[in-house]
Amino acid sequence: MADDIPMDVLSSSGASDASSFCSTGPTTPASSPLFRPSGSDDLAVLTQLAHLRSIESVASEPVKSVCVVGAGYVGGPTAAVLALYHPSITVEVLDRDPRRIQQWQSPHLPVHESGLETVVRTVRDGADMAGDEGLTDPLSVQKRGRNLFFTCDTATIARADIVFMAVNTPTKTFGVGAGCATNMTAFDSAMREVAAHAKPGAIIVEKSTVPGGTAERVRKMLSTYRPGVPFEVLSNPEFLAEGCAIDNLTAPDRVLIGSAGTPSGRRAARTLANLYEAWVPSSKILQTNSWSSELAKLVANAMLAQRISSINSISAICEKTGAEVDQVAHAIGLDARIGPQFLKAGLGFGGSCFRKDIASLAYLAESLGLDDVAHYWRQVNVMNERQRDRFSRKVIDCFERNLVGRKLAILGFAFKKNTGDTRESLAVDVIRQLLEERPAEIAIFDPYCRPEDILREIMSVAPEAVHNEVVKISSDPYLACSQAHAVLVVTDCDQFRNTRPKKKRATTQSVLFPQKSPAWAPAHDLLCHETTLERETWTHDGVSYQLNAQDACSPNCSDCRTTCDRPSVTEQVEWTRIAYNMLEPRWVFDGRGQLDAAELEKLGVRVDTVGRRTA
Numbered sequence: 207m208a209d210d211i212p213m214d215v216l217s218s219s220g221a222s223d224a225s226s227f228c229s230t231g232p233t234t235p236a237s238s239p240l241f242r243p244s245g246s247d248d249l250a251v252l253t254q255l256a257h258l259r260s261i262e263s264v265a266s267e268p269v270k271s272v273c274v275v276g277a278g279y280v281g282g283p284t285a286a287v288l289a290l291y292h293p294s295i296t297v298e299v300l301d302r303d304p305r306r307i308q309q310w311q312s313p314h315l316p317v318h319e320s321g322l323e324t325v326v327r328t329v330r331d332g333a334d335m336a337g338d339e340g341l342t343d344p345l346s347v348q349k350r351g352r353n354l355f356f357t358c359d360t361a362t363i364a365r366a367d368i369v370f371m372a373v374n375t376p377t378k379t380f381g382v383g384a385g386c387a388t389n390m391t392a393f394d395s396a397m398r399e400v401a402a403h404a405k406p407g408a409i410i411v412e413k414s415t416v417p418g419g420t421a422e423r424v425r426k427m428l429s430t431y432r433p434g435v436p437f438e439v440l441s442n443p444e445f446l447a448e449g450c451a452i453d454n455l456t457a458p459d460r461v462l463i464g465s466a467g468t469p470s471g472r473r474a475a476r477t478l479a480n481l482y483e484a485w486v487p488s489s490k491i492l493q494t495n496s497w498s499s500e501l502a503k504l505v506a507n508a509m510l511a512q513r514i515s516s517i518n519s520i521s522a523i524c525e526k527t528g529a530e531v532d533q534v535a536h537a538i539g540l541d542a543r544i545g546p547q548f549l550k551a552g553l554g555f556g557g558s559c560f561r562k563d564i565a566s567l568a569y570l571a572e573s574l575g576l577d578d579v580a581h582y583w584r585q586v587n588v589m590n591e592r593q594r595d596r597f598s599r600k601v602i603d604c605f606e607r608n609l610v611g612r613k614l615a616i617l618g619f620a621f622k623k624n625t626g627d628t629r630e631s632l633a634v635d636v637i638r639q640l641l642e643e644r645p646a647e648i649a650i651f652d653p654y655c656r657p658e659d660i661l662r663e664i665m666s667v668a669p670e671a672v673h674n675e676v677v678k679i680s681s682d683p684y685l686a687c688s689q690a691h692a693v694l695v696v697t698d699c700d701q702f703r704n705t706r707p708k709k710k711r712a713t714t715q716s717v718l719f720p721q722k723s724p725a726w727a728p729a730h731d732l733l734c735h736e737t738t739l740e741r742e743t744w745t746h747d748g749v750s751y752q753l754n755a756q757d758a759c760s761p762n763c764s765d766c767r768t769t770c771d772r773p774s775v776t777e778q779v780e781w782t783r784i785a786y787n788m789l790e791p792r793w794v795f796d797g798r799g800q801l802d803a804a805e806l807e808k809l810g811v812r813v814d815t816v817g818r819r820t821a
């Protein structure tokens with residue numbers, strides 16, 4: 207990859223590589239003025255051509271091909287939904303990690319999201335489709351072609367009219383700004399590939415969450431690498447939350463598009479808006495300048511996280527008084543100006559976004575000389591860490607500060623329910639602190655996390671506990687909790703509740719993927735079942751789709767082994783069974799405030815709930 211090539215070399219080395227700039231994609235007719243095959247492919251010709259094509263030509267042609275760089279939690283689902291709503295556009299997802307690409311091409315998608323598998327299979331493998339007549343009438347059945355592809359080949363960039371940048375932007379861990387600034391290594395490296403390969407007139411879209419001012423920086427980068435070649439750079443931050451990604455993508459609260467305020471920038475923004483308008487009402491598509499758009503993404507996350515830290519700070523007061531945090535949250539949430547969302551007290555916020563985006567916002571404020579502003583936002587992260595410390599400390603105190611010889615069970619490792627994502631898992635800190643007290647065993651169960659992901663996270667904080675098998679991953683919640691002196695509920699999975707969760711209003715997803723459809727079931731249910739080879743159907747927008755059978759994996763497929771070894775735990779656990787097999791003092795620590803403590807206590811266990819004084 208061009209990753210290792212210095213900037214000045216890369217801009218000139220582009221000349222020898224120019225054949226890939228203008229390669230003709232299979233879906234792009236040679237007659238397309240946007241995308242001309244070139245016999246004398248070299249950078250000079252391209253640049254000349256670009257000059258001849260006025261800037262007016264940027265984005266003025268219909269979009270035929272899209273490239274999404276980064277096949278992660280954002281890139282994969284975004285590409286799949288885009289492909290679903292635009293059957294005539296070829297969507298190619300590029301990643302430098304061949305293992306990730308291979309998983310997206312297989313039945314074992316690297317991302318667990320309800321409904322994702324159905325959408326991916328429809329657009330990646332093609333399907334039979336029919337309108338109101340249904341699939342039973344062979345005469346009305348048509349083929350829906352494949353239009354989603356996954357690849358490691360950077361040549362795909364050259365085919366794209368629009369390139370979405372969806373690579374990871376974690377916090378920098380070294381050098382200037384360590385612990386706060388955004389690490390732009392992956393983004394910049396991907397951008398260099400784009401700069402080298404993108405065809406003149408391409409629109410480059412920032413989907414990744416990036417520091418304010420990045421669009422401006424990218425524009426400069428492009429003009430250095432490809433002087434005189436017209437490109438447009440847009441900011442189009444993603445607001446999906448994990449666990450409900452398909453829902454959020456198919457029915458977003460808003461789509462934000464930031465552009466340079468130039469006529470060509472606004473035209474590019476319109477082209478992107480047109481893409482979304484295939485399924486998003488135009489009233490929900492917002493256009494701003496790039497800086498506002500980039501900043502709005504950081505601020506949205508900071509404000510959401512701030513609410514969680516605020517209510518968690520109140521939970522600390524509740525635990526020392528007679529107040530109950532859920533009652534307080536309910537009372538204040540009824541005020542229409544406050545609203546009820548994001549007021550659930552718990553162990554704090556985890557996940558790959560909130561902490562790093564607040565750090566990035568604070569770093570921005572600091573670099574602008576606004577130290578008070580930086581301090582204000584940093585406190586949101588500080589409160590968040592304290593919340594976990596308080597929880598671990600409470601567990602240790604309940605055992606009179608002696609965990610030696612005790613077994614603890616952890617229910618849930620993902621940072622929230624309905625995802626297998628272990629990044630910034632709240633459990634890691636809790637486990638690290640408990641391990642300092644030298645318990646005999648910590649057993650972990652999570653319905654969606656891969657054991658290797660859990661072990662990798664724990665290895666990073668307590669490698670010896672993994673080597674000595676003090677920490678064990680269990681594929682069965684009852685085994686994990688058997689003979690445990692305490693059970694800690696760390697993730698808000700519905701499976702861990704002891705009451706039925708309240709029915710939520712019908713979501714887009716439940717309309718797209720009705721509960722009875724096999725498409726709704728977790729991926730591993732389908733994979734381990736014969737239905738893999740059956741032709742499942744689903745309906746969307748009045749169209750019924752019949753999925754093609756997936757190719758069987760090779761007999762030694764390691765993903766098949768991992769998945770099929772794990773029982774599917776989609777039902778709520780039986781607390782009677784868990785309580786029966788626990789050992790005195792039989793503590794249950796509810797780190798998510800989602801258990802009915804009174805009911806649980808009837809089973810003879812002692813319950814401690816976040817935000818309530820311990821009895």
Ligand SMILES: NC(=O)c1ccc[n+]([C@@H]2O[C@H](COP(=O)([O-])OP(=O)(O)OC[C@H]3O[C@@H](n4cnc5c(N)ncnc54)[C@H](O)[C@@H]3O)[C@@H](O)[C@H]2O)c1
Binds near residue numbers: 275396558
């Ligand atoms: N995860 C979320 O819920 C979420 C939601 C909204 C926004 N975001 C933002 O979206 C961005 C992506 O997040 P994610 O969770 O999808 O990350 P991820 O780590 O799941 O995926 C990023 C992918 O980019 C690939 N990549 C890195 N450098 C590359 C390069 N030079 N060329 C090609 N591929 C490259 C990686 O291999 C990886 O597969 C981040 O900026 C994040 O802050 C994430």
Ligand SMILES: O=c1ccn([C@@H]2O[C@H](COP(=O)(O)OP(=O)(O)O[C@H]3O[C@H](CO)[C@@H](O)[C@H](O)[C@H]3O)[C@@H](O)[C@H]2O)c(=O)[nH]1
Binds near residue numbers: 514
């Ligand atoms: O009332 C609440 C709500 C959430 N959480 C926790 O907060 C974290 C984040 O939850 P959530 O926001 O639902 O998940 P993310 O996938 O991290 O999504 C956030 O981060 C994404 C990445 O930027 C944004 O796109 C989304 O809009 C934003 O919600 C999780 O640990 C939750 O358990 C609480 O403790 N209490």
